[in-house]
Structures are given as C-alpha cells and as structure tokens.
Amino acid sequence: MTAEIICVGTELLLGDILNTNAQFLSRELADLGISVLHQHVIGDNVERLRALVTEARARSELLVFSGGLGPTEDDLTKETVAEAFGDTLRFDPEEWDKILAFFARTNRTPTPNNRKQAMVPVRGHKLPNAHGTAPGAWFEDEAGHCAVLMPGVPRELKAMWAEDVRPALEQRQNCVIHSRTLRVLGGESSIATKVGELFHSENPTIAIYCKVGESEIRVTARAATADQAEAACMDRIALLRQRLGDNAYDVDVPGLEYTVVRVLRERGLHAATAESCTGGMVAERLTNVPGSSEVFGYGFVTYAEAAKTQLLEVDPALIQQYNVVSAEVAVAMARGAVNASGAELAVGITGLAGPGGALPGKPVGTVYLAGADRRSHRTWVMRLNLGGYQERAIIRTRAALYALDLLRRMALELPVPDAELLEETF
C-alpha cells in the first residue's frame, strides 16, 4: 500500500510549530509496511487543497490528514476531501452533544461555527475524539482509496490513531504490529559493529535513534496475532541483549535513571550524589522518577571547594595537592557522600565542563567520576575525556549518564569498565 501525509495548517507554513505529526505518522505507517511517498504541508485554502487532494488520490491508496478540523470558516478540509472522495456530510446529534458537554465542562460557550465539527461522513464513517471536540473522518472512494482525517493537536491525533486508525489499517494489512525499545549505552557506530547486520531484517524491523551517550533500538514486528508479534519482538530483543552485553540496560524505559531507581529498590539499596561539574543533574534525574524517595535522600551540589570540605569532609590538603579536578577528590567526594548520608552507594563527580578553566594535562571535558560502596568498602574511579564534545551541556549530560551507569553497575555488581578499583576502608 502507498500513502501520502497531508498536514493542514497555516501555523506550520509560518514555522510557528514543528511538524511532529508528520514524523509520528511516517514512522507508524512504515511499521505497518505502508510506503509513504510524499508528505505535504498546506494552508487553509480550498483551491490549493482541492488540487492537492485530487492529485494525491490519483497517485496513492491512502491519504492521512492531520489538522484542518477546527470550527472556523476557513477550516474546510473535511468538506473538500468529502467532495473529492464522492461523499457528503451529515449533522450528527451524538457528536454535537459531546461538543456541548465539552464546552460545559470547560465553562465555555460553543459558537454556531462549532456545529461544523459535528458534521460526519455519510458513506464513510466518523472517528471518535477522546481528547477534544473535533471527531475525525474516514472516507473511501469507489476504487478503494481511503482518506483518514485526524485533528492537528498531537495528543488527540495520537489517541485517535492508536484507538481506531491503526487497528483498521492493521486489518487491511492483515497483521498486527508491536514495538519494543531497547536502550543501550554507546553511540551508533559502536553498536553497529556488534549488531549491524540485524538492521537489514525486514520483520522484525530494527531502527536505531541516537541520544546523548546512548541509543534507542526500536524493534517492530508484524505478525498475524498480537502474541506472535510480541514474541517476535522479544526474541529479537534477547538476541540484541546477548550481543550487546550489559551496555543494553533496559527495555521500554524513558531513561537510565528509571532503571537505576528500579534496581536500587529491588535490592533495597540507597544512593547519594556528590556533584561538582554536573551541578545537581544526577540528583535531578533520579528524583524525576516517581517513587525515587524510597532510594534517594541526599544530594550534595558542592560547586565551591569550601562546600566539598564542609559537606563532604574532603581534606583541603588533598585539593591543594592534587587539584580539585582529580581522581583523589572524586574518591573523597563519593566516600564523603556515603558517610554523610548513610546510603550504601554514592557517586562523586568533579570535572571541567568549560568553556574556560582548562588546566595543564586537564583540558575542558576532563571529568573524574568515583563510586563508593559502603557494603564492600570498595571504590571505583575513572577519568572521562569528554572534551571532544565541546559543548558544556553535552559534557555535563554525558558525565551524568556515566554516573548513573556507575550506580547501576555497583547495585547489580556488574564489572565497571575502564575504572580503577580501590579496596581501602573509608
């Protein structure tokens, strides 16, 4: 099946908003095995819209619309598409009641124009909108070509897609689709060397999306039943995990902090943070996870040298001797955080995020990261060389990611790559 995406809205043509709907729909259609040949953005202009719809309908079997379902007079997408697909519209009292109820709930009064939104296809059918006033519409012509109209608000569009449009297209494609996302530390090229040939698979498909310091691998399977699709996904995820080892840290989580909080909770452990160059980023990420208060109680943002001494009992002589950006100070910070908080695990981070402040032998991007474990009295310490990334925000984000990973590895008793292990008591 071939498809075109048509987004209607002057605000897109003016660049006032980013067209995230086009990406969402393209990805979903690709998952369904439907080829998207064109994406279009067009304003609320009937002549231009009619010309585009006529042309696209002749060329492609499926037209997917977002936007243009608003109540104002120049929102004429539904009328124009109905005409092109040889359909007409009727007033739907049920939809009108929903619109009236929506306005009542939000203490507003509908205008006569809002009645337009209650018009639905006569031969085609309406698509309920769970999150807004405008129902969507599905038109189909004699040749079996379809047009699906959805609202432009991303939340409304996504819900309508998931609840009605995707299931209908799955049925037409005679399949169900299912996706799982594996999160992996490291960049695309290091991952590609280990699993690159799996990326050519057609079912499940595998797509990789690069984030800062890590990647998402999205596995999407098509199958006759939901169970088969899920099983095909999980098989492929298992194969990926086997090849990628413990850098593959979790499935379907928003980020590494969620994994860290889960692992700490499962093991009954607590973590503390002592941050200099990351300035609270590790604490902020951990505490963004609901329920993190069970595993995290103390975060020390010791940006000043005096703060390190006062809050973490870092010996000023150590700072004097080795400089504040050093393995010795990172170790003292992590141990100080364990001792001051009573947590089993803590990380200490000190480094140069730039742009200024480079030291001899320590360019911008030099970060020392230490992890202390009160149970074993072990301390790991590593030097990160993040200067290649130049940007302050990127250096900080990468350092925070390494710190979260160190917490995960200490909690799970996994090896810590590239770290020195210190065994002295603290």
Added chain:
Amino acid sequence: MTAEIICVGTELLLGDILNTNAQFLSRELADLGISVLHQHVIGDNVERLRALVTEARARSELLVFSGGLGPTEDDLTKETVAEAFGDTLRFDPEEWDKILAFFARTNRTPTPNNRKQAMVPVRGHKLPNAHGTAPGAWFEDEAGHCAVLMPGVPRELKAMWAEDVRPALEQRQNCVIHSRTLRVLGGESSIATKVGELFHSENPTIAIYCKVGESEIRVTARAATADQAEAACMDRIALLRQRLGDNAYDVDVPGLEYTVVRVLRERGLHAATAESCTGGMVAERLTNVPGSSEVFGYGFVTYAEAAKTQLLEVDPALIQQYNVVSAEVAVAMARGAVNASGAELAVGITGLAGPGGALPGKPVGTVYLAGADRRSHRTWVMRLNLGGYQERAIIRTRAALYALDLLRRMALELPVPDAELLEETF
C-alpha cells in the same frame, strides 16, 4: 514573493528524523515577507521529484530545497532541478579540492561518487558550504523563478542560509531583517491581554512561542539598513517591556538562569539552593551557565526529612507540627541554606510533585517556595498550586522557574508577587 519548501530524504519519509529544516526555513521566509504556500517531503526518486519540481516551479517564484546533495547515485536532486530550470552542471576543480582536503582532514578517502558533489550550475551559481563537503546551488529560469539547493544537515543548511541565501533574498526583497527575542514569565493568554494588539503589527512582526511557565516574544523588523531594523526591534521591545513590567526578564538569553547568574554577578551576590521536590533542578540550571561558580557554591538536595534536619538544621518538631510540605519548612530550608553556605540569598523548595503522596488540603502540585535574604533578614514565602499541570516533570519545571525568579527578584530588590514577607531575624 511566493515560495515552496521541498525537503528531499527517505529518512524523513520513514519518520527516522524530525523535519526541523522545514520549520526553520518557514520562519525565516515569513520574516522576509515571503509567503510559503507548500512544504513537501519527497524521497530520492527522479520521476516523482521531476513531477514535483515542474509543478512547483509553475506555481511559485522561489523553491527552497534541503537535502539530496549527497554523493550516492540516487542523490539526483541537483541534476533534476538543473534540468527543470533549463541549466546544466559543470565540474568545479576548486570545490573538488575542498572535498579532497575535507577527506584528508578526517582521515578518509573520497570515492569516485564524491565527484558528483563538485558539480556546480553553469548559468546559476554555487553556494559555498562552510561545514561540509556538498556545496549548494542556485538556479534561475527565464521567468526569474529561482531554486535554492542546500544540504539536509541542519548545521550546514543554517550556515549556508545565513551567509549566502538570506542576504541574497533580502536584496531581492529590498530590505534587511533583524530579530530580537524578549523572554517573559507567564503564558500566552496573560501576555496577550496586555500586548495582544501589538501582535497584528506587520513590521516589526511579533510572534509568541510558549514554553513551560514562560513565553518567548520574537520581534522581527524589516528595514532598508541593519541599523534601522535593529532600532525598530529595540523600540518595539521597549514598548513590550513597558507594558509587561518586570515579568519581562531579559532579551536574547537562553533562559532565566542566565539572567539570574548575570544579575548576581553584577551585584556581587551569591545564591544557594535547598531543594526537595525539584531534586536539584534549580542548582542544575544555575550551574549550566558558564561562569556560575562565581555566584553559586552550595546546593542542598534534601529529599529525605533527615537530610533537611542534618544539612539545613530544619527543626524536626517543625516537620512534625506542620508536615514536611509546608510554608514553615520551606522557610527553614531557605534560612538553613543561607546559614550553611554563607551566601547572601537562598531559596527553599518543598512540595508534592506526584503522582502519589497527596495530603489533606495539599493535592499533588502543592509547592511551598521560600527565599531568604541574609542582608535584610527578610524571608518571602509563597504557596504554588501547580496541580493543574498533572505531570511530575512539568510541576518540577514550573517550581524551579518560580525559584529562579525569586532569586532574580531578591537580587534586584523587585516586589515578589503573591508572597508573604517575614521580617524576623534568622
């Protein structure tokens, strides 16, 4: 002048990347007073591309392309557009030398295909690429309709646009354009009630972009000279500031934390943070500003009650009596942070970010924010009701924004709206 934007790339049709180029180009063309009638995304397919270019050239005076300039055989955008615009391509030894030098610098070897990238228009002209291998191209037909081809990599496209394409279009439009962005606390509707009628102005144009808890107002002026455009911008900014008062906090800064660091530095002041529900977000934002170590030394992330007592000397009896989420505890946290850090100013934040944990009379989203000033021994405290936003991340982001604003207001000795002022010594 009318324009169409054509983005070439299979990765866009598959939804692998978000089309930020289309938004960037749309906004820039709108600033120039050029009407964008269509945006298109199309794959590397010569027939479909030829049909689209023919149609668009007949309809619009300017076609702006991104992508399709790669070295592989299916990158045929330049060839196809040249043909449609009645032009041909020639091999440019200068561009080829640049490509060879680029490969040498990055330790790679060019393939014969890379020679395609050194082909430039015969009647039109090339556009130098400061950041990559592929030069852009400018074609013009007998009727004066133009096609501008730029690379798809956003960094390369933006540089080429700013250095060559925009100046050429300004000349055609007989103007220069200049933009300034005013940042204002508050949402679109509260701003619109004060300055709404200015939004209808045609020159300078005013556009508003909503962020979490604040808005950006972008003022863009067209004039005959750069000085006139700048003056027109600044006049309008002054008028906006006058109407919006001290909620309008700065011009051309990435965020409120930059303003706070600048103001603290200008006044020789220091700030400390005591955070519970925001979990380090205020410290993280402050320390993301280069040079913030001059004004910020101590951040306390006291997520646990014991941490509040131990690090900030919050009296356990106070927590017992008023609950940890209370004005009294926020005040004690802010004062404790001033006393423990020696900073002149500190903020204390305690609240319920959810999703669980609601208390009687304190639903999720209830946040207490206090600010203590060591110089005057004054303390401000306010209750924020952020429950309407539901999402944990949004509640935290808004609370952090209020905290940064409180630091700004204390430093500048501005009134603090909706706060209770306590005058007792601490």
